[in-house]
Amino acid sequence: MIGRLNHVAIAVPDLEAAAAQYRDTLGATVGAPQDEPDHGVTAVFIELPNTKIELLYPLGEASPIAGFLDKNPSGGIHHICYEVDDILAARDALAASGARVLGGGEPKIGAHGKPVLFLHPKDFNGTLIELEQV
Ligand code: CO
Numbered sequence: 001m002i003g004r005l006n007h008v009a010i011a012v013p014d015l016e017a018a019a020a021q022y023r024d025t026l027g028a029t030v031g032a033p034q035d036e037p038d039h040g041v042t043a044v045f046i047e048l049p050n051t052k053i054e055l056l057y058p059l060g061e062a063s064p065i066a067g068f069l070d071k072n073p074s075g076g077i078h079h080i081c082y083e084v085d086d087i088l089a090a091r092d093a094l095a096a097s098g099a100r101v102l103g104g105g106e107p108k109i110g111a112h113g114k115p116v117l118f119l120h121p122k123d124f125n126g127t128l129i130e131l132e133q134v
Contacts, residue, residue, distance in 0.1 A: 001084060001090055001093065002082035002090075003083040003084060004051070004082070004083045005081070005083075006112075006130075006132050006134070007045075007051060007052035007054050007080070008051065008054070008079075008081075009043075009053075009054040009055075009056050009077070009078045009079045009081065009130075010053060010055055010056065010076065010078060011056045011057075011065050011068045011069055011072065011078040012055050013057075013069055013074065013075050015042060015055060015057035018075070019033070022044075022046050022055070028046045028047070028048065029047045030044060030046050031046070031047070032044070034111070035059055036111055037059060037060060038108060039108070040058065040059050040060050040062055040063035040065065040066075041056045041057065041058065041059050041064075042058075042059045043055065043111055045111070054111065078128060079118070079127070079128035079129065080129060080130070081116070081130035081131070082129065082130070082131055082132070083131075083132055083133075083134040084131050084132070084134070085133070085134070086133065087115045087117060087131055087132075088107070090117075090131055091131075094119065098123070099119055099123045099124070101117055101119060101120075102117070102118040102119065102120060105117070107133070110130070110132055112132065114133050114134060115132070116130055118130050118131075
């Protein structure tokens with residue numbers, strides 16, 4: 001079902017500093033910050049040869065990243081995103097297997113303009129998984 005690793009998302013306490021570190025210290029190609037109000041984050045995308053890194057910083061009052069940073073003040077890996085061909089088929093197969101699909105199971109449009117869903121971390125070894133239809 002799952003295909004390529006689309007990205008690894010890292011919650012960061014200082015978006016500008018984290019972006020500068022990836023650009024200047026690690027020598028990566030770092031994009032401009034993008035506000036994603038539907039997801040409560042500001043994101044910076046980093047293009048690597050084989051995948052992407054997304055730096056996430058809270059946006060707005062009810063950001064899911066704010067609570068994560070409260071528990072992990074120095075930041076940390078927030079989720080990983082796998083590509084799927086058909087997000088509704090993937091959702092239905094996962095739900096049938098007993099996995100919990102977050103947000104009522106309806107895909108939202110993600111950071112790359114494609115439908116995404118999130119799976120409960122308790123069902124996947126403590127890892128929040130995002131599925132993105134490509
Ligand atoms: Co993501």
